[in-house]
Amino acid sequence: MTRPTMEDVAAHAGVSRALVSIVYRDVPGASDATRARVLAAGAELGYRPDHRARLLGRQRTRLIGVTFDVRGAFHGDLIESLYPEAESLGYDLTLSAVTAARPESQAIQSLLDYRCEALILLGPTSTPSSLAALAESQPTVVVARKVRAPGVHVVRTDDDAGARLAVEHLLSLGHTHIAHIDGGRAPGAAERRTAYRNTMRRAGLTPLIIPGGPTESTGTAAAHHIPADTTAVTAFNDGCAIGLLHALHQSGRQVPENLSLTGYDNTPAAALPHANLTTVAQDAHQLTKLAIIALTQDVPTTEQTVSPVLITRGSTMRR
Amino acid sequence: MTRPTMEDVAAHAGVSRALVSIVYRDVPGASDATRARVLAAGAELGYRPDHRARLLGRQRTRLIGVTFDVRGAFHGDLIESLYPEAESLGYDLTLSAVTAARPESQAIQSLLDYRCEALILLGPTSTPSSLAALAESQPTVVVARKVRAPGVHVVRTDDDAGARLAVEHLLSLGHTHIAHIDGGRAPGAAERRTAYRNTMRRAGLTPLIIPGGPTESTGTAAAHHIPADTTAVTAFNDGCAIGLLHALHQSGRQVPENLSLTGYDNTPAAALPHANLTTVAQDAHQLTKLAIIALTQDVPTTEQTVSPVLITRGSTMRR
DNA sequence: AGCGATGACTAGAGCGCTCTAGTAGGGACG
DNA sequence: CGTCCCTACTAGAGCGCTCTAGTCATCGCT
Incomplete structure (x- = not known):
């Protein structure tokens, strides 16, 4: 029995x-x-x-704890590539979900109760100081979020390069009047804004930054502020781009015929046929690879960035 | 240290x-x-x-293993309500992800290695016979999938009631020419189709079933087969509905002014402002509650269904 | 005064592994 | 033939808990 x-x-x-x-x-x-x-x-x-007995008997647990948010679609991709990455180095993974009713602190605590050797936090919202405290007891890496906390590894996408990728794509299609819908104070917005501006200037063009945000409604609102002579727009993210797309559709302005549009994040919504958005994708595989290496090879604490890739779909066309 | x-x-x-x-x-x-x-x-x-030692020392682990698919958006909702439900009965949860590279069998095996006392499988794809084998060694409940396997508890949404809900909503809005886009052989399609037909007949109306499927492209294709006098459509699921929505938009037919439309599943895409789809949602809270009870109170093995709820949005209007 | 309850606490044997420190049994070698 | 070294294997002490079977006061009651 x-x-x-x-x-x-x-x-x-x-x-x-x-x-x-x-x-x-x-x-x-x-x-x-x-x-x-x-x-x-x-x-x-x-x-x-028996895995429990194994963990208990061993001096090193070879267990990596991962917190993720059930609501974040991108976290699924990260977990997906985390498994093989950890396994190849002989580590085991244990997951702990962050939900509306289960705060990050609790998710982390439960991982520590399992005596995880190392922690991977996907898009954590904890304060830098609490992250730093965590990192004192075991190697800790934050993925997909820019934080500065002593002792904490950070692996994230190079937003600067991502924004540049989008602008250069539009430039290569012959566009010269390219506007940017800003992300406000959302994470990554500052980097993307600056990269957009610099890339435009370097091409000898005049940047135009329109206020916006991370949600669809901000994109919808921004539609009114796009000048008539603008032929292309880089939106802060896919949500913003989709909101904008919707508003343009209502006003009879066709994408990409009248206006080319890029998003950011490559969310599932961007891939849907009626959005069919050219967008910038994060390289989940590379992010997780670096995260695992940072934990297991004990590299000096640093921030590492991963190059994003441009996903070309139907929302952009030659001028 | x-x-x-x-x-x-x-x-x-x-x-x-x-x-x-x-x-x-x-x-x-x-x-x-x-x-x-x-x-x-x-x-x-x-x-x-130390959680490991605790599990090892105890005769009952009070550990419930959960497999979920990182790609399924609805699984996030289920996990979210699973945590408090399990906790209230003094159980702990451990998660194991199913990904493209990590088959369900492996996810289950890793849970068993932790000596979980019971298993919750979210939308599993294993064969009935392997599920039955699993259930021999510990209580097992399948959530959100209809399977007949001896010894296995099944908790799922009542698709019959869901489809009826959608049709009755349209009836109450004064529609009489209501078509149904079929889901083909997708899970749940047969139940929804039958419920649609019965509800129409009961109302003294003539059912019209148009071939379709679970993807957006099937919805787009189905658009051509909708008769001119049809004023409302119940689509197999949200994906299908959104594909249809897109096609209607192209052909200048307005939703809901010219055609009311319902989806099914209440996916995030259905909630986006440009879809704004009236749809049928599964009650994640109730599903998980029944799942946990089935495991912990050892009720006789049965299939239990949970009533869905109608989410009324902007894609339906009075005739 | 004697006796069983009751409540507060301790000793110590597991749980199913890992891992260090050994032992036994061959060869290889001088 | 004795020594040294392997390789193949075993004994047994943990790992950090849980939990049964106690011990020892204290207390109520006849």
Whole structure:
């Protein structure tokens, strides 16, 4: 009835419990023949090592705790590439969700109760000082959020490069009157705004920054402030771009025929056929790779940025 | 350097380790005064019980394993309400993600390695027979998917009622020519189709079922087959509805002025202002509540359905 | 005064692993 | 033939808890 233990496998294979442990940990100390015999005995009994006991017995848990927000679509992508990345370095992952009723602090605490060796926080909202305190007890890396906290690793997308990518794409399509819908005080807005401005200036063009924000309604509102001679717009993010798209549609201005438009983040909504938005995507794979390396190779604490990539869809066309 | 253990707290409070355990488990056997003193000592040392050891020492782990798909938006909602539900019954939750590279079988296996007492599978894709095998070793509940497997609890939304809700909403708005875009062989399609047909017949109206599917493109394709005298449409799901919405927009047919439209699932896309779709939502809270009860109260194995609710937005109007 | 309850607390044996410190049994080598 | 070294294996002490089976006062009651 109860699940077989290492003891049972040992008895069944006619060896000591320690040998079974050696075999299942795949460390030297057993002959190939015995190894096969033990594994066969284990398989026959349907044995699977008890993860709890394993964690407890080991001095190093090789457990990485991950907090994520169930509402953030992008976090799914990150978790997806986190698993193989951690596994390849022999680490295990344990997830802890942040929800409306379960604050980040609680999610983190539960990970610590499992004695995780290291922490990966996806887009955390904790204060820099509490993050710094966390990092004192175990390596901690913040992904996809710009924070400055001593001892905390940060891995994020290079928003500067992302914004430049969007502008240069429009430039290469022959656009010269390109406006930018600003993100206000949203994270990343400052970097994107500055990059837009610099890229325009470098091309000898006049930047035009229109107030906006991260939500659809801000995009809708910004539509009225786009000059008639503007032929292209880089929006702060996909939400903003989609709001703008909607407003343009209402007023009979066609995208991309009359106005080319880029978003940012490559959210699922941007990929929908009726939006079909050219946008800037974060490289989840690279972000997680750097995050795991930062934790396991104990590199000096730094902020690392990952280059975004441009996803060209149907909302931009040649002038 | 190393985290304090129960031993440390005991020494600091001048009691035995067993007493500390009693206090932290909050079971009878300690005086109020001692309780306070132990708790104070623990707080002073920054003590937190080691969850691994706790799980190992206990005969009942009180651990519920949950598999979810990182791609499914609705799973986030379920997880969100799962946490408080489990906690209120004294259970802990551990999550295991299903991704493109991490099959469901692996996600489940890792939960079993933690010796979870029970399993909640969100929209699993495993075969009924493998689910039945799972259920033999521990209580197992499948959420949001219709499967018939012996020993497996199923908690899902009543699609029959959902479809009826949509049709009756349109009827109450005075519509009589209501078409249904079918979901083909997608899960839930058969129930929704039948419910649509029955509700129409009961109202003395003629049902009209147009072939479709679960994706946007199927909705777009279905647009051509909607008769001119049709004033309302219930689409299989939100994706289908949005594809249809897009096609109607192109052809100059206004929603809801010329055609009322309902979706199904209440996906985030349905809530976006330019879709603004009246749709049928699943009751995540109720689903998880039933799931947890099924596991912890060991009710007889059954399929339980939860009533959906209609989310009225701007895509439907009075005839 | 004697006796069983009751309440507060402790000793110590697990839980199922890991891992250090060993032992046994061959070769290889001088 | 004795020594040295491997390799293959075992004994047993943890890891940090839980929980059963106590011990020891104290108290109410006849």
